[in-house]
Amino acid sequence: MKKRFLSLLCVLALCLGLLPTTALAKGEDAPNTLWVGEIQITASGYWKTDTNGKLTDGDKNNYNVYYDGNGTLTLNNATIQGRGTINEADPIDYGIYAASTSGQSVALTINLIGSNTVNGYGGIKVMSCFYGAMSVREKSAHGGTYTREHEYVNKAIGYIKSNYGYPIQVSDLARYIGIDRTYLYRIFFASESMSPKQYLMQVRINAAKKMLLSGAYTVGETALSCGFSDASSFCSRFKRCTGMTPKAFILNSRSSSQSSVEGE
Numbered sequence: 226m227k228k229r230f231l232s233l234l235c236v237l238a239l240c241l242g243l244l245p246t247t248a249l250a251k252g253e254d255a256p257n258t259l260w261v262g263e264i265q266i267t268a269s270g271y272w273k274t275d276t277n278g279k280l281t282d283g284d285k286n287n288y289n290v291y292y293d294g295n296g297t298l299t300l301n302n303a304t305i306q307g308r309g310t311i312n313e314a315d316p317i318d319y320g321i322y323a324a325s326t327s328g329q330s331v332a333l334t335i336n337l338i339g340s341n342t343v344n345g346y347g348g349i350k351v352m353s354c355f356y357g358a359m360s361v362r363e364k365s366a367h368g369g370t371y372t373r374e375h376e377y378v379n380k381a382i383g384y385i386k387s388n389y390g391y392p393i394q395v396s397d398l399a400r401y402i403g404i405d406r407t408y409l410y411r412i413f414f415a416s417e418s419m420s421p422k423q424y425l426m427q428v429r430i431n432a433a434k435k436m437l438l439s440g441a442y443t444v445g446e447t448a449l450s451c452g453f454s455d456a457s458s459f460c461s462r463f464k465r466c467t468g469m470t471p472k473a474f475i476l477n478s479r480s481s482s483q484s485s486v487e488g489e
Contacts, residue, residue, distance in 0.1 A: 374412045377402050381413060381421060389428045390452050395421045425452075430466045433459070437475050444471045 381398045398421055399406040413421045429451045436447040448459030464470050469477065 375416070377404060377409065378413050378416045381409065382417075382424070385421070385425050385428055389425060389432060390450055392452060392454070393425070395425075426462070426466065429453070430463060433463060433471070434467075434474065437471055438478055447471070 380402050384398055384401055385393070395410070396406055399409045402409065410420060413419075413424070417424055419427070433447050433451045436442045436450060437444070442450070444460065445456040448454075448456045451459070453459035453462065460470055463474070467474060
C-alpha cells in the first residue's frame with residue numbers, strides 16, 4: 226500500500242490570502258481522501274517548504290499544501306501556478322496541476338471561502354472542494370478533448386454541488402465563473418441536457434432524498450438545508466419532481482426495503 230501511495234502524486238492546494246508560500250507550518254492531521262480518475266488526492270497535514278516554495282520532505286506520502294498564489298509552487302514534478310487575485314470577500318479560484326500514474330496532466334480547481342488565522346488549519350472553512358478535473362474518464366466522455374466550455378460547465382457544477390443549500394441563482398453562477406448568463410445556459414444545456422436551474426433543482430432533490438431517508442431530519446429541516454425557503458415550497462417542488470410528497474416518499478422507501486428483506 227505504501228508503494229502505491231508513493232507511486233501517486235497527491236496534491237491538495239488551498240488558497241490563503243494571509244499565509245505566504247514559504248511559511249507553511251506543520252499542523253494537525255486531517256485525513257480526507259478523494260479519487261479523481263487515477264489520482265488519489267489526500268489531505269494529511271502540511272509541512273514547511275524551503276525558500277523556493279518546494280516541499281522537500283520525501284518521506285511523506287501525501288501533502289496538504291496551503292498556497293497564497295504568489296508565484297509558482299513546485300512539488301516534485303508538478304507545478305502549481307496561482308491564477309487570479311486574492312479577494313477575501315469572494316471565493317478564490319486557483320488552478321492546481323498534478324500528474325497521474327500514467328504521466329498525464331490532471332487539472333483540479335479548488336474554491337475556498339474562508340480565512341486563515343494564526344492557528345492555521347483550524348481557521349479554515351472549505352465550502353467547495355474538487356471540481357473541473359481533467360481525468361481520463363472525462364476526456365473520454367468529451368471525445369478526448371477538454372475545452373474552455375467544459376471547464377466552465379464543471380465549475381458551475383462544482384459551485385452548485387457546494388452551495389445548493391443557499392438561495393443561489395443562475396446569475397450567481399455566471400458571475401462566479403465570469404461569463405455571460407445566456408452563454409452559460411447554452412454551454413451547460415449542451416453538456417448536461419438540462420439548464421443550470423434544472424440541474425440545481427436535481428441536486429437539491431437528491432440531497433433531500435438522502436436526508437429524508439436517514440431519518441435524522443424533519444421535513445422542515447430538510448427543506449432549509451437543501452435551499453428551499455420553507456417546508457411548503459419544498460413539499461410542492463418535491464412532489465412535482467418525484468410524484469409524491471416527502472412523507473409518502475419515506476413510507477414508500479421503507480415499504481420497498483421491507484419487501485426486499487422479506488423476499489430474501
